Amino acid sequence: MKEKIKIASGQGFWGDLIEAPYWQVINGDVDYLVMDYLAEVTMSILQKQKNKNPKLGYAKDIPELMRRILPVCKEKNIKVITNGGGVNPIACAEAVLEVSKNIGIKDLKIGVVLGDNILDNVETIISSGCELNNMESNESINIIKDKLLSANVYFGAEPIVDALKLGADIVITGRTTDTGLTLAPMIYEFNWDMDNYDLMSLGTIAGHILECGAQSTGGNFLGNWESVENFAQIGFPIAEAYPNGDVIITKHKNLGGKVSFDTVAEQLLYEIGNPKDYITPDCVADFSSVELEDLGDNRVLMKNVKGFPPTKFYKVSCSYFYGYSAVGSLTYSWPKALTKAKRADQILRERLKNLGLTFEEIRTEFVGLNSCHGPLVKIPNEDEINEIMLRVAVRSKDYNSVERFGREIAPLILTGPPSVTGFAGGRPKPAEVVAYWPALIPKVLVKPEVKILS
Amino acid sequence: MKIKLIDIAHGRSGDKGDSANVGIIAYNKEGYEIIKKYLTAEKVKSYFEGICLGEVERFELPNLLALNFILHNTLGGGGTISLKLDAQGKTLAAALLRMELVVNQ
Numbered sequence: 001m002k003e004k005i006k007i008a009s010g011q012g013f014w015g016d017l018i019e020a021p022y023w024q025v026i027n028g029d030v031d032y033l034v035m036d037y038l039a040e041v042t043m044s045i046l047q048k049q050k051n052k053n054p055k056l057g058y059a060k061d062i063p064e065l066m067r068r069i070l071p072v073c074k075e076k077n078i079k080v081i082t083n084g085g086g087v088n089p090i091a092c093a094e095a096v097l098e099v100s101k102n103i104g105i106k107d108l109k110i111g112v113v114l115g116d117n118i119l120d121n122v123e124t125i126i127s128s129g130c131e132l133n134n135m136e137s138n139e140s141i142n143i144i145k146d147k148l149l150s151a152n153v154y155f156g157a158e159p160i161v162d163a164l165k166l167g168a169d170i171v172i173t174g175r176t177t178d179t180g181l182t183l184a185p186m187i188y189e190f191n192w193d194m195d196n197y198d199l200m201s202l203g204t205i206a207g208h209i210l211e212c213g214a215q216s217t218g219g220n221f222l223g224n225w226e227s228v229e230n231f232a233q234i235g236f237p238i239a240e241a242y243p244n245g246d247v248i249i250t251k252h253k254n255l256g257g258k259v260s261f262d263t264v265a266e267q268l269l270y271e272i273g274n275p276k277d278y279i280t281p282d283c284v285a286d287f288s289s290v291e292l293e294d295l296g297d298n299r300v301l302m303k304n305v306k307g308f309p310p311t312k313f314y315k316v317s318c319s320y321f322y323g324y325s326a327v328g329s330l331t332y333s334w335p336k337a338l339t340k341a342k343r344a345d346q347i348l349r350e351r352l353k354n355l356g357l358t359f360e361e362i363r364t365e366f367v368g369l370n371s372c373h374g375p376l377v378k379i380p381n382e383d384e385i386n387e388i389m390l391r392v393a394v395r396s397k398d399y400n401s402v403e404r405f406g407r408e409i410a411p412l413i414l415t416g417p418p419s420v421t422g423f424a425g426g427r428p429k430p431a432e433v434v435a436y437w438p439a440l441i442p443k444v445l446v447k448p449e450v451k452i453l454s
Numbered sequence: 455m456k457i458k459l460i461d462i463a464h465g466r467s468g469d470k471g472d473s474a475n476v477g478i479i480a481y482n483k484e485g486y487e488i489i490k491k492y493l494t495a496e497k498v499k500s501y502f503e504g505i506c507l508g509e510v511e512r513f514e515l516p517n518l519l520a521l522n523f524i525l526h527n528t529l530g531g532g533g534t535i536s537l538k539l540d541a542q543g544k545t546l547a548a549a550l551l552r553m554e555l556v557v558n559q
Binding site: 040 | 464465466468469470471472475477479481501502503504505511513514515516517518519520522524530531532533534535537538539540544545547548549551552
């Protein structure tokens, strides 16, 4: 057994810093590179791409990234784990194999985790008695069943561990929990018993620290952010894990960023609910138990995590077509910038009403004044305001209303208050609104499947 | 005595559906005792009047010198439905840090 392993985070979401995973593998020794590509909406986007072309439906950045990092990974024996397979992990693996062939890398084994995509089985699942009720509203999925765009089960670390046991150099999954990507190599390398819930929770919490990339190493740090050095080449987090369950969060020395009690604590609190009840397929982790110790030199030790058995359910993430939205903006300058923007908003709303358009919501914000903090903002003396961006957003089930809204913004320039600018982007186009439907499914109804491609 | 929250704490916020989570972390133990005593769920709820339209839940994490608040019905429908510029509540931690606490010495 290895005395320790280093797991490097390479991506916090699809669209994150493209250089980051490359930096992680070239700037020091790591054993694993883990990359989270999937947000809730991402699955529906990928599903649409797959519907148009059955060879797509995964994070398209992956093959190009692999072309860059595979030679280094092969040389240094770094394994890669990612959920960027999206709704088509097989196609993703095939694309990576193609790339590896082109650059002369042989004997590559890719483990693919399948079985999370239940879009085609929803009827069967409902008829077996699982209503896939919305976890928040408790409504039955029947009301949106015809509009479903994607439906995926969140698997945990287990199928990734299985793929590693089968000798995979790369593991590509569909909808796996972000935390499972980091927990899996710890289980695999240290032979951790998956019934040891304290260890499962430790690895899960380490995964939570890694899953948003540089958000634990100084990015988006609301503490003393100006003390963070070299944002331009910010180092993504690395979890240095030990068999006894100690984990040190750190980063490569020669990259920028900062790892301290404060930067790690902020990420621990990110998007959590009840800290004693962080539910994953692998365990229920208690975030209020973890002990953090700042060791200095960009190293933070975490230990003594308490955990509990997982529930009998997997979470299901569904997305469905909801309607349309559009956002338009214009900028008004001094004098009386705010008064002008408010007047333009009134005129716009009157015109939309006169046209008989229907909207679920029309939302007006004044960017530069109060779009972030709304009613909490003390409005300054108007003479001190140099400019205001009027931002109006609409949402409707009716495409034509949203489309017409887009044609009512530019006319305000010549038919409303003066000293207005900022319409270079053209008419706002209606965007499809895809809504999210969280549900639970008994674990006995779905089974992850692991395939090895080589 | 008045204390500006931003002088004794930092934090991070994000979304959970239509709810926002706002984590507030004290810089030291004294600061944690102050936020634990004075930064109540009721105070946060009334502070975010007009933004948070639902209940506010509070959880304690003494290990991180932190409190976690869940602000229900806050993000204009949440996720992709929300029309807000800050649809994910990313700036709400900063908003809360602007609060002043009246502290008995």
